[in-house]
Amino acid sequence: MPKIVDHDERRELIVDATWRLIERGGFERATMREIAAEAGFAHGALQRYFPNKESLLAAAFVRAHTRTNVRAGAALPTLRGLAALRELCLEIMPIDRERVQESRVVVAFWDHAVQDEELWNAHRENALHWRAQMGQFLREARDDGELVASVDDQIVIDQLTAMNAGLQIMCLLMPETTTRERLLAQLDAFLDTLRVPASVV
Amino acid sequence: MPKIVDHDERRELIVDATWRLIERGGFERATMREIAAEAGFAHGALQRYFPNKESLLAAAFVRAHTRTNVRAGAALPTLRGLAALRELCLEIMPIDRERVQESRVVVAFWDHAVQDEELWNAHRENALHWRAQMGQFLREARDDGELVASVDDQIVIDQLTAMNAGLQIMCLLMPETTTRERLLAQLDAFLDTLRVPASVV
Structure with a gap:
């Protein structure tokens, strides 16, 4: 052995x-x-x-998310609030070749996860982890006076989750819309809608 | 014959x-x-x-998009600007059983479209059609004074495209986050960030 x-x-x-x-x-x-x-x-x-193939697909998916979380784990401890929220999204979004590769694995996984309880749970566990992190960063942003008062945390988490997932397929099917520059512009424009304008702080 | x-x-x-x-x-x-x-x-x-199976998958995908576009075609001619943009998104978003079914077909299709030029082009043609429609609605919104001056049309189109695509997988893997109520809240919160506040109009 x-x-x-x-x-x-x-x-x-x-x-x-x-x-x-x-x-x-x-x-x-x-x-x-x-x-x-x-x-x-x-x-x-x-x-x-x-x-079997399902067990391999699960392992391939878990690695994609582990890679994201290892990168995030290196950067996040020094950040909080909207800066931390931005960093987490950057680790998920397909801003470079490494992350596009991860997207390819994730997209292959999705179609199977819809039909397979074990894969479905693997997705869920990671998705809930990211949602909890986003919730924490939004609470920090509120505590720090960064957040526009009317922001609804659950709506923002739903929006960012959908956007991040959508970009994983867009980088494969419409790559010209997911250059690093356009992804950063998209993320920062969104975060700006949450942020109390600098002049008010 | x-x-x-x-x-x-x-x-x-x-x-x-x-x-x-x-x-x-x-x-x-x-x-x-x-x-x-x-x-x-x-x-x-x-x-x-x-x-072969690829030709069937292409036909299944084209029908999903045709259904969306037929619904949109019934509602859009009476609308313009942000109301039209909202309507188009509602036809794509998984707000009811019919649209969740369409999402299931689209997600099955994605993984294949990454590897197959014909399927890739089928996705592209439809995606470019939606992007062009969104661009027109944003121009109308600007002409009508609905739009915040600093809004960048391309960024908004990128954001909505990613969000709509992401929701198609979320409704299958995290259905509790894509109830009709939460989808409408998410869309309307996003559109509100584009809209000149009512008191200013």
Whole structure:
């Protein structure tokens, strides 16, 4: 039996290979056999780590969100309020190649998550985590006097969640509308509608 | 050879069956054989209308957008400016069962459109149509003095496009956040940020 560390490393290698295949041709076209070959594993060996395609898709999705959360975790502790809200969105939005890659995996995952309870729950757990973070940042912004009084936190969270999710498909189907410059303009214009004008502070 | 009208009717029946199967279990799990059976066709007969699954997915997607545009076409001619912009968004947003069904088809389509040029173009054509309509409504709103002077039309179109797309997946994965009431609150809060306050008009 391999050591724990090897087991985890091998799982990582297989998820790497899955990401590459999703990026190249979508998750549907890849077979377990192709994924094994791409990762340099025998077909039978792959199944010791991932018994089926759903379990691989779940692992690929979890990694996309882990990457986002690791980046956010590095930046967020120094921020609060609207600056923290902006930072969290920037880590989710497809502003560079790394994040566009993550979007590709997430979009492949969505269609399956609609039909599969385990995948549905994996999405949910992460989505609720982001929503809770957004709620905290909005409360901080209110405490700090940054927020326009009439802002409804739940509405803002709904809007940002929808916008962030929509951009993950837009960067793949309408990439000319999701240049880094346009994404920043879009996010900052939205945040400006929440912010008490500088002259009033 | 069947009459043209029969040909179109049969295509419609097959697309109906495809929608039902997508709703029940996703597009991936349906085979051409199952789609034929669901539509009441022999497998060979199906292929005279749709040579492969991609062509069926394209037809299912085009119908989702046609339905949206038919509804919008009934309401839009009487409206302009921000009222027209609101109406177009309401036809796209998953505010009722009919529109949630359309979202299910669209989400199944997205993952394939990323990899398939023909499907990619089908998405694009419709997306550009909506963007052009939004641009026209924003110009009307500006002409009518409804719009805050600093509003950037392209940014608003990017924001609404992302929000509308994101809601199509949210209504499937986080349905409790996309009740009709919350969708209307979200849309109206956004439109209010564009609108010159009533007291100023």
